[in-house]
Amino acid sequence: MTMTFLKRALLGSASLSMLALSPAIAQTNITFFYPVQVGGPLTDVIDGYVAEFQAQNPDIAVEAIFSGNYTETTTRALTAARSGNPPTVAVLLATDIYTLIDEDVVQPIDTFVTSDDDQEWLDGFMPAYLASAQVDGHLWAVPFQRSTAVMYYNKEAFAAAGLDPEQPPRTWDEMVEFGKALTVSDSSGNVTQWGLGIPSSMNAVHWLFGALVAQNGGMLSSEDGTHTFFDSPEVIEALQFFVDLSTEHGIHPPGILEWGTTPSDFMQGRLAMAWHTTGNLSNIRNNAPFDFGVAPYPGNPEPASVLGGGNLYIFSGASEEQQAAAFEFVKFMTSAELLADWGVQTGYVAPRDDSWETETLRNFVQEVPQAQVARMQIADSVPEISTFEAARINQVLNTGIQAAVIGEQTPEAAMQAAQAEADRILAIYRD
């Protein structure tokens, strides 16, 4: 990196001395695609970061482009890359990694890491978050806006049901037992409050189901992204449990629970316990009319949650100067202080331990102790399912889960069909 530093220093001083002579400063232009996935328009916050970066690095001009949600950002970045005009840096899903490698459009981050400073920066990330970005002996991305799934629960409903509001369930059995106590019907037999809600809509179910499978001691995909284990006993059992929550135990609303409405369901008192992302904490904190708790996930027997969110990728189509500038930008965006601030502004989990030591996050945790739960749970968390053809494999899995949840297929039949389809899709990636 000394080369880059020298180059930058030279360029910087050159441009400074030329400033008086010529209006044309030698600048490196980079583009930065990012989604805003948690609610509230955070484009101003990002623009603020970019302005700060440019003030520190006058020789780099960053064009920050808000590009919709994750799917749209990936769509746009890949469409742009295919037509020869890729972004320089983008925030994309951690699970997009195999797709991006397969398309051959990203540059491994570790090829930029040359100095001790860089290495120190890299070592500061939580290993759990780096793990999913390592493929073929390279690190392809660094964590930026990361989240994990947690359980929100209504403390007042717990108290009303005679449960201890400070003791959320720790096992599946407890969760079912508590759920039964928390499920309330009116005089005509209609349920007015369900014990538990786990969203199962197309855009989310593979994520939360991954937590159920991990709790049951199973896994959904192999580490090299070429195999899935949908028809393994652990996975089928986990799906059976998911289906039973509604059909057998009667503590979960029937049919598909929509991810987008689940926070409202919880805040309206329709759900006493709800599985969702940590990214929702500030929303629920601001709007829930009751005292609520955030709990780590239960286990069967080992508790487990699932990691999610987006990483920063550098695209390989850009020139070397642009890539070097992009790396500076990536380091800036993942500094301890900035990630702490981003976490407070959004509810994402800062993926660096030193971020949690900053004053910003310390004060925040003091004010909102629930934020701490996410961090404590990371050690128990597994990566989101990640394979080649990730979107298609997720679609196959989600369709199978939904078929079982709405009762069109048994969990076993649904997962066997999903596995057969996944095998067909992944066959060409297995050597």
Added chain:
Amino acid sequence: MKVSRNFIISMFLLFPAAVLLIAFTFYPTVATLIDSFFSTPRGRRPAAFVGLGNFERMAADPVFHRAFFNNLIYAAVTIPVSMGLALAMALLVNSRIKGRGFVRLAYFTPTILPMIAVANIWMFFYAPDYGLIDQFLGLFGLGGTNWLGQSGTALWALIAITIWKLAGFFMIFYLAALQQIPPSLLEAATLEGANYLQRLRRVVLPLLMPTTLFILINAVIEAFRLVDHVIALTRGGPNNSTQLLLHYIYQVAFNFWDTAYAAALSVVLLSILALIALIQFGFLDKRIHYR
């Protein structure tokens, strides 16, 4: 020679349209057709000729079958219902009812509310238990229906949104046409003793025929094009029960990045649409007489 003069003038007149059509319709269509005979290129694997491989895959693809079948239902319901409602609305607004101005405005509002924005509002209507529809049904002791979350109702929930969106828009055209019907024709029919329904059937509907065909073209296009709410609400779920052809193409192309298979799917959709277009226009060209 007359023919060559016409030809030269036509060439000048057609030039701008031709350039645009070639650049943004015919070239990409042909390219898509060619793509459909190749495999999807990935960064590490270039495209290879696979012949009819993509089409064979489609024949065996249950999601495609489902999307095809769903789209037929979707079209078969949205087209006649939205057109029928549009006609009914136009007749209502054209008669002497109180508050006509408000009623007309009410029917027209969906047209100015972009689908992508109203999708979220509809999601609230369909939300189980506390959603608007269930709150209303709750008054009668019904409720707890997960409209978008079960395969029996999800597609119909989307169809309802489409009808809501389109009927008011089509109404405007019917309304304008109704106002053009000479009152003397209706009076003559009345004098002959025709009641309201008879007048409607014998005088009004035949005179609305050109408008009906104009609306029909638009309704067919929308029945295959309008998938914004699928993207926003269900993404084809649950278990593909709301999967529609264009949405599936969008997913395969822009979520799965399987451009070759998406091209093959597009070829099928384009063939269906081109066929409908040719039939319609062949028919229209003979039937519509503009004055």
Added chain:
Amino acid sequence: MSANRPSNATQISVTLFAWCLALLWVLPLLFAIWTAIHPPVYVGSFDLFAPLTLENFVRVWNAAPFDRYFLNTFILVTFVVISQFVICTLAAYAFAVFPFRGSQWLFMVVLVQLMVMPEVLLVRNYATISKMGLIDTIPAIALPYLASAFGIFLFRQAFKSVPKELDEAARMEGAGPLKVLWRVYVPLSRSTYLAYGLVMVAYHWNNFLWPLVVTNSATTRPITVGLQVFSTVEQGIDWPTVTAATLLSVAPLLVAFLIFQRQFVQSFMRSGIR
């Protein structure tokens, strides 16, 4: 429909039906207004005494340049409709008035475009626009739609129904082809232009997918794409924000329609669409 006035009971039930339907149709808009003027806590509980607030609007207004989005949409729609009028008129004129060998066949080829939706050709068109260096410009949003087979077909129909004598009379006076078009054909097809114009305004006002792909910045983004910022569902839907944003973005059109609806509907009707 005059004469033979229906009975009072029929009249009342018809009015009632019309009103119920109207209420049903306007419900999403009413819900949007209701939700947007109340604090988030009151979503779904229709409490008449819930406190009113404009805070949702303030938050949304400060979060995105709605004035700019609206201007973009306005420029886009104006540009598309005017260009379509010119391009499709010329082509339709050729097909209707200057037939040549193969023009019938060529017309059928053009018609195929009617059903070839630009949405299906997204990837290819993006590459074309990109090569032209037009990404993130308003013309880029418009270009794939400018030559419309639907427009060409409609205008051709309209021109064909213009009496030949008028055309010949104009030519006798020494008018060239373009002058005849402008003096005779266009004025007599006003109603078709109005109907087609309305369809296209509605289409591009609502269009989403293609603008989403080709625009990058607030200076070009139309309203539909700008609205998408507020409807990302990862965190759950924030209905007060979504509805406030929706209302802000449709407000100008809604107000314009409210003020001009009489003139609009009347002129639309006077022109007589067939």
